Amino acid sequence: MEEVKLPKFDSVFSIDCVIFGFEAGELKILLIERNEEPFKDWLALPGYIVEQDESIDDAAERILYELTGLRDLHMQQFHTFGEVNRHPQGRVITVAYYALIRINGQKELRPITQFARKAFWHPVNELPKLAFDHSEIFNTGFNKIRRRLNYQPIAFELLPEKFTLTQLQSLYEAILSKKLDKRNFRKKMLSFGFLKELDEKQKGVSYRAAKLYKFDRRKYAKIFHNDMNLDK
Amino acid sequence: MEEVKLPKFDSVFSIDCVIFGFEAGELKILLIERNEEPFKDWLALPGYIVEQDESIDDAAERILYELTGLRDLHMQQFHTFGEVNRHPQGRVITVAYYALIRINGQKELRPITQFARKAFWHPVNELPKLAFDHSEIFNTGFNKIRRRLNYQPIAFELLPEKFTLTQLQSLYEAILSKKLDKRNFRKKMLSFGFLKELDEKQKGVSYRAAKLYKFDRRKYAKIFHNDMNLDK
DNA sequence: AATATAGTGTGTGAAAATTACACCATTAAA
DNA sequence: TTTAATGGTGTAATTTTCACACACTATATT
Structure with missing residues (x-):
């Protein structure tokens, strides 16, 4: 050859x-x-x-x-x-x-x-x-x-490791440029089952401190293992 | 310079x-x-x-x-x-x-x-x-x-201009490699409103001939004008 | 100590979408 | 006329989505 x-x-x-x-x-x-x-x-x-x-x-x-x-x-x-x-x-x-x-x-x-x-x-x-x-x-x-954003957990890469649901929501709002309903947003996010509620609360705010959450990669992978590979 | x-x-x-x-x-x-x-x-x-x-x-x-x-x-x-x-x-x-x-x-x-x-x-x-x-x-x-396939009307590019709903369904099944329910599939496809039912029927088959449909691009564009541009 | 401020956190009912499911109708060929 | 092959249709149960309002809590201010 x-x-x-x-x-x-x-x-x-x-x-x-x-x-x-x-x-x-x-x-x-x-x-x-x-x-x-x-x-x-x-x-x-x-x-x-x-x-x-x-x-x-x-x-x-x-x-x-x-x-x-x-x-x-x-x-x-x-x-x-x-x-x-x-x-x-x-x-x-x-x-x-x-x-x-x-x-x-x-x-x-x-x-x-x-x-x-x-x-x-x-x-x-x-x-x-x-x-x-x-x-x-x-x-x-x-x-x-x-x-x-609709089918991949990309939002969490933008947030600190520990974040509040309000932070998460306002990030979604920033990316999608539209307002979302607070109650529905929280209900839906939590229903996915890959957010881990921590014992900690927000610090240094002059109002009621919000609970902190973490994105649990392992749970996410378990729940959505199908979709992960399709993505290239 | x-x-x-x-x-x-x-x-x-x-x-x-x-x-x-x-x-x-x-x-x-x-x-x-x-x-x-x-x-x-x-x-x-x-x-x-x-x-x-x-x-x-x-x-x-x-x-x-x-x-x-x-x-x-x-x-x-x-x-x-x-x-x-x-x-x-x-x-x-x-x-x-x-x-x-x-x-x-x-x-x-x-x-x-x-x-x-x-x-x-x-x-x-x-x-x-x-x-x-x-x-x-x-x-x-x-x-x-x-x-x-979920958010773009790409299936119609694969079919002849006039096609039956069964053909459309079997194409979806071929791409997704899974069986779909006939009644639900038809209901959903028709509900989009961009399929135009023709007066013609299938020819040359040795069984009951199926109705032919056409993909109506103009209607599609009207209904989904948002999504079309996001696609690049 | 009272109060103002700012954001947290929660539930329900209506409407819409999805799912599961089975049988008669029509045509051509035998 | 019978057979073989596919066309075409409806309903009820379940799940998901959507719209919507107020009491709670922590701090800062007076």
Whole structure:
């Protein structure tokens, strides 16, 4: 069997990341300020070029780390953008990933490479124009997680380990952009059976402290073992 | 502003297509027999390399056409596969698309290029080993359409324009691999309000002929206008 | 000590959706 | 006319969804 060479093109893959966080009752995403042409000084999603000897999943982790200092999140690919002219300097196809993380105790965001001047959280409402087609990438990703919220326990990745039902509800409201009924929401969430009520209560509030809950992954997996694998 | 060059890699994008059809009560996909190394003579999903000056959506259409003679289907991207060693000859990242089409009156399948020796329909059960990681790509795609079946009217793309409720049901059963209750299925489908009952009946059967129905896109769009755009 | 404030936590009834389930009707062929 | 094959239909029980309002508790303020 003879070795056949693949054709070569001046084409480049990149990764872009839509990282959601939840803070002060607001849904936010992670942006960087670019320090490199093109779109120097613009705001953009954290994203960069995939190396030749790394898988795209690995690349996503590395790139996010280099641009923001964040590590070990569970990112998932959600769409690939391949218009010819989406990058002004050549053909770049980008695979977009999302993740949801706890902003809370997060250490400072600090870019490792010089390609980003800084990284910071920005509310998803009132987003400014972003570099490249990043606004479109963000919108597609946001719609994806809205959908996924219905059949995947992604909300818990955004909350601290211990949370109140009110926090959980206001997160759902932020993602879905609509008000939910408190009694029905609580009834339904609790009926799933994967929330573990703790003995602790909220602290430091100047009103009746709410009970804290925890998301119980093991119970979730038991209850929904069917659905978990379908998801890729 | 100075022109900055993008780095160059020996990396290649490709497209692979998972095309579903429905025939004789069975769900099938389109395979080709490869006529080129690597995996010469193997069965594979229709797939090839993206040119530098075409978008990935355009590439998907072109490639499918060249390998199978099929045209103008509505393909949708569903996942991108980017493991380093998925192609034995170098770095190839592939974007996978699916489509669902009517096999029925389809003209002969005939590859245009020589890269495929032939193209043919194969039942999704009892699939043989496929070239590259195409078995995994198929599985991922199959799971995607199973999910989508719940919130998108994709089934109708697989049926002839006029179809009976029994045909529709057996298609659902084929995709979901489970039996459904006839009365409940019919009640529910009709309750959506986007099936148009025709005056015609089935012909050429040796038993009571069934009524024919049509999928009414306009009604569907009116009823579900919300959901249509979220889908990318 | 009284009171204002802000969010917690709880139940019920009506309506809608889902599920389980079995038999007669119609057609063509034998 | 009988047989074989599929078409077509309704109801009752159960579960899920939805709409809706007020008393409780902890703290801060006076």
